[in-house]
Amino acid sequence: QVQLQESGPGLVKPSETLSLTCAVSGYSISSGYYWGWIRQPPGKGLEWIGSIYHSGSTYYNPSLKSRVTISVDTSKNQFSLKLSSVTAADTAVHYCAREAHGSGSYYNDYWGQGTLVTVSS
Amino acid sequence: SYELTQPPSVSVSPGQTASITCSGDKLGDKYACWYQQKPGQSPVLVIYQDSKRPSGIPERFSGSNSGNTATLTISGTQAMDEAVYYCQAWDSSSVVFGGGTKLTVL
Numbered sequence: 001q002v003q004l005q006e007s008g009p010g011l012v013k014p015s016e017t018l019s020l021t022c023a024v025s026g027y028s029i030s031s032g033y034y035w036g037w038i039r040q041p042p043g044k045g046l047e048w049i050g051s052i053y054h055s056g057s058t059y060y061n062p063s064l065k066s067r068v069t070i071s072v073d074t075s076k077n078q079f080s081l082k083l084s085s086v087t088a089a090d091t092a093v094h095y096c097a098r099e100a101h102g103s104g105s106y107y108n109d110y111w112g113q114g115t116l117v118t119v120s121s
Numbered sequence: 122s123y124e125l126t127q128p129p130s131v132s133v134s135p136g137q138t139a140s141i142t143c144s145g146d147k148l149g150d151k152y153a154c155w156y157q158q159k160p161g162q163s164p165v166l167v168i169y170q171d172s173k174r175p176s177g178i179p180e181r182f183s184g185s186n187s188g189n190t191a192t193l194t195i196s197g198t199q200a201m202d203e204a205v206y207y208c209q210a211w212d213s214s215s216v217v218f219g220g221g222t223k224l225t226v227l
Contacts, residue, residue: 036216046156046164046207048216059214062122095163106211107154107169114163 002026004096004112012090012119018083022096022112023076030054030074034099036108037070037081039092047092051099052079086119093117123212125219132225139195141222143208146189151210153191155184158221159204167206168193200226 008020022035029035036051050060052070060068064083072079083090093116097108126144133139143153153171156164166175168184171191181196191210195202203226208219 045221046158046209046218048218051216059216062215100169101211104211105152105170106216107152107166107209108156108164109166109169109175111163111165 002098002110004098004110006094006096006112006115008115008117010116010118012086012117013121014087014119015085018081018086018090018117018119020081020094020096020115020117021078022080023078024098025077027098028074029072029077029079034059034101035072035079036097036099038095038097038108039090040095040114041089041092049081049083049094051101088119091117091119123210123215123217125208125210125217127206127208127219127222129220130223130225132227133195133198135200135226136197139198139202139224139226141193141195141206141208141224143191143193143219144189145191145210145217148189148191148210149187151186151212153184153186153208153210155182155191155193156207156209157202157204158207164207195224198224198226202226 003025034051037049067084069082093114095114096112098110155168158164171186172184
């Protein structure tokens with residue numbers, strides 16, 4: 001059974017960098033699939049942040065691209081998110097998820113439980 | 122940028138059929154998928170590649186996609202199906218979500 005678990009600070013100050021890690025168990029990241037981050041502001045809908053392949057190839061949401069970095073550590077079977085220059089608008093539950101991606105098809109079949117990150121001084 | 126549009130809410134009586142639409146330019150030329158999200162929980166994939174059901178998803182969930190509209194259909198809707206449903210598609214190296222539809226079973 002594939003499991004994903006997000007971890008990281010729940011509170012970040014404005015203008016600082018949000019950093020989260022997603023630990024994957026039950027599946028080796030090196031075996032395939034893309035791995036991504038999705039966020040959900042309180043009471044609002046889902047927003048894709050970006051994805052990474054085990055080779056390091058990435059896709060980012062164009063609206064966040066200038067502030068986002070996603071990296072992968074295959075030795076620890078985990079991947080990470082950094083979002084710089086955060087504001088209150090970046091307050092959201094952040095999910096990590098496995099992505100099945102190819103030939104125009106895309107879907108997230110396994111999700112983490114999500115972690116709330118609040119941006120506040 | 123590509124956009125997917127969903128109705129904010131849909132209501133259905135128990136045992137009846139619920140249909141939730143997702144509209145986007147030439148969406149039928151892309152693959153659509155659907156997620157169910159209950160309060161306080163992570164989204165769950167219920168339909169992928171327009172009409173396929175993941176293992177463990179009841180047969181009452183089905184999907185279609187043609188023209189500019191993808192549709193999630195729930196036959197014999199049960200109280201446990203009350204949730205927010207999101208459609209999703211891939212366009213120009215980017216992932217797009219619809220705004221979500223709150224399904225009320227009453």
